Amino acid sequence: MVKFIMRRLLWLIPVSMGVAVVIFSIMYFVPGDPVQIILGNDATPEVIAQLRNDLGLDDPYIIRLGRFLKDVFLRFNFGESYITHVSITKEMISRLPRTILIGFVSMMLTLVIGIPLGITAALQRNRIGDRISMIIAMFGVSMPGFWLALMLVVVFSVNLSWLPPYGIGGIEYYIMPCMANAVAGIAGMARQARSSMLEVIRSDYVVTARAKGLSNRSVILKHALPNALIPITAVAGSQLARIFGGSVVIENVFSIPGVGNYMVTAINNRDYPIVMSCVIFLAIIFSFVMLLVDIAFAYIDPRIKAQYMGEKNTNRRRRKQNV
């Protein structure tokens, strides 16, 4: 198991570097001169040339890339904003807890509500409860999260004035953002849990378990559920990605000063270093969380553990399902 964890941890290094290179390269081709954004239109050519030199904008691509990677990975310095000249690293760190809070709560809701819902639906297949919850789930995955968020604001803030419509403060400020961000996840998870449970219920070992006279409860809990959880875990990754991305838009809807909102504001100000840093930062955190998820699920699936006892080249198969 230690070997598995070490392997995944080491793999994190090339992935983070790769992400940084990809995003840096995309941003390198942004049309428009950053100096113009910083100084405005009426700067003298001397000042412009001076600043270009100071920022190292005249250096070739590969040198700028190398310098960027060195700053980010060795000094943990993402540079500073074009406009406010505040350190991006500090700003991101101070905003991170809110983003993490929303992401964590949304993911927990997704798992804690979605999986039991799907499994219960599978056990009651084609009965009225199953039908209704699957229809609701279908609508849940089809709604845009930010639209749902806006509708929640209309209902709970504007009409009922139960919850504050935007900003931060106590718990009540986070209820709607987390709900809006989690609904699609809960619905998607329930659908996946239902279909994988249905598949497992029909398999031979469940029939055997029933045939040897085990109680329904122990068949479901001991034989069916652990096997049904495995494909569900593959979906957990894509749900997590959706929640990470969704929080960007959700933070914007509720004006929550998190990393995502920082990024969206920067896009509108054409403050590209911030956009670049936020994407890299969130992607690295996402990879790290995925690592934790993988490790947690390796405990559920004994096959992965077994593979790591002997063979090499293992988690490929799992990742392939992660598409």
Next chain:
Amino acid sequence: MSETLKAVSLMGKRKARRESEFSAMLKRLWGNSSAAFGLALFLFLVLISILAPLIAPYDYTEMDLLNKFQLPSSRHWFGTDELGRDIFSRILYGGRFSLSISVLAVGFAMMMGLAIGSVAGYFGGRIDNLIMRFLDIIQSIPGILLTIAISAALGAGFDKTIIALSISHIPALARVLRASMMRVRKDEYMEAAESIGCGKIRQITRYLLPNSYAPMLVTITMMIASTVLETAALSYIGLGVQPPAPEWGALLSSAKNYMRYYPHTLIFPGIFIAMTVLSLNLFGDGLRDALDPRLKD
């Protein structure tokens, strides 16, 4: 007697025209009422978007400042917005943007996915490994974040939005294709094709692709659905297609400023987005069941 003969000959004919796997799949798909409903709903939405100039009661730019924020009525089915423009007409025209962007973005991603997936799936070995590690890196960036980054770099606009939306979808498609190719590659007809001297390109296009593209269909359908959502989210945060273009996300983006007093401007564009995604999801579900009847009882 002749009746029996007829029946026998009919049976013979049916046997001779061996049912292909594809037509069997279509039959299963057609028998699935929710999939048929999904397809019908999607085609209906496409149709009313194409025919928008004929159906829409007003032009989507036509302003009427005396009738701002009208509630839904017989004159304006979905009411009017902050400039007195008819929301129903704007949604019809907006469908042209939202639907074509999503379909084209996934279409472009499909081309790239086909190319990359075929190369990885056919050659395997070191090339495959290299491509897959690169896709791993791309996929470790949550899709919408990558889309936002590319879109911020390229700027707003119809074609640029399509490119931004398609790139983050390439890895998933390439992976699905590669996975099914890996299974097919070891089949005997592939060996036969190679032994009669088929070139690599011909092996891929004539034998490998036709036998392995099916799982991609489900992914593509579901992907168009999620791209509709992403297109809307992108316009909402100020990238993608921008107002005055009546893209659905852009409609929501301008409606949110008035949602306090005029929530109806917000409701209808969202319903159309949800309907589109719903129709594609229903169809995709049906397609998956039809392709893999084992999953359906």
